[in-house]
Amino acid sequence: MDVRTIDIHQEPASSCVSVAIDLIGRMGEPGYARQLTDSLSQVVRFAHLCILSFSRLTPPDLLGTGSTLSPACAEDTAYIYLDGHYNADPTGQLRAANVDSGRQLYIQRQRAEDIANADYRMSCYEKPGIVDRLSLFQHFGPDNWIAVNLYRDSSQGHFDSSEYARLITVAPIVTASADKHRQLVTSNPHVPANGLLEYDAVAPTIEQRLATIGPMLSAREFEVCSRILLGLSAKEIARQLGIAPNTVAEHRKNAYAKLAVRNHKQLFARFSL
Incomplete structure (x- = not known):
């Protein structure tokens, strides 16, 4: 599992500031995932986006999905992932190992060919045509993790090193805004965690x-x-x-x-x- 720790205290890049400005007005609203998709597509090319909130004792919550190619595919695959396949996701190793740690931000890469669990690989990667994933994964504590997953399909190929680096520059504001979005939708009875209106x-x-x-x-x-x-x-x-x-x-x-x-x-x- 390819995992890197990101320094959340570094000076924000100009691209990070631009993304932050785009997202501020959308946090807590149904359009947040769509705006995050639009903003991140200016930084790195991807097919689908999925935002999740994890804890130790409950299944993950879907905070929203987005896509530059097929919104229906992004949403359908997210629900397939939530139907138990998240247990095979190697990011679970990070949650288990660092649940008592301080606030940490990671970027984890997962190519389809690197997934050992055949059912997970088939259901969440091969069937929807996904070949690569970059996951921004942050521990906000005491028992809350935010994951923002970007997927590439077979028409786009794998992420390259320059895209990896660009995503790292905006990672802190992306995960922080996703956690703030989670807090706002939790407190708003008309906007559930998945971003859809009641x-x-x-x-x-x-x-x-x-x-x-x-x-x-x-x-x-x-x-x-x-x-x-x-x-x-x-x-x-x-x-x-x-x-x-x-x-x-x-x-x-x-x-x-x-x-x-x-x-x-x-x-x-x-x-x-």
Whole structure:
């Protein structure tokens, strides 16, 4: 496992200051992960981004995902990772070894071919086409770790040494802002840790508009579409409605046919007209 310790007390680079300015207004808001994706894409090229909060006694919390190529792929892979595969992630060795240490920031590299656990490698790397990951990993204590993971897919190839170095320059502000975002969404009842708005907070407006454009939808199709418009994944919708993800997919397919749209982007466009 390739791990380096980053000096968080060094003089901030100009790129670090620029990223900080971009992120300040978005911390604690649903758009934080999107802004972090936009800001970091100016520093280093990557396909997907995932922000996680870890503790010793509970599964990790998803603070947000982003992508320069496929937001759906980034989110789906994050939930696959959270479905137990995080236990095979070698960053767990850092948490176990340094849980009582002071505030530490690391950068860890993980190429697909270096992953020993075949199931983890297949599910989180080979199937979504991921070939390389750079993970910024910081201990904020007493039992909180923040991970900001950047992924490269097969179309982009591996990270090189110059990209590694550029990411290190902005690492302190990235992890610090992610931890502040975690604190803010924890204290805000309408913005859960994954950065998505709670359904009850904005459902009336969504439902009114959807009722106008989709009077032909069944009750369940209406429930599914309204949650898609809030940015929820199929797994999240399934959990809220108490049905299987495959059932959500079937209702989504039927609803899209009735609305004459082929995907969520066209649904959003239709909704915004």
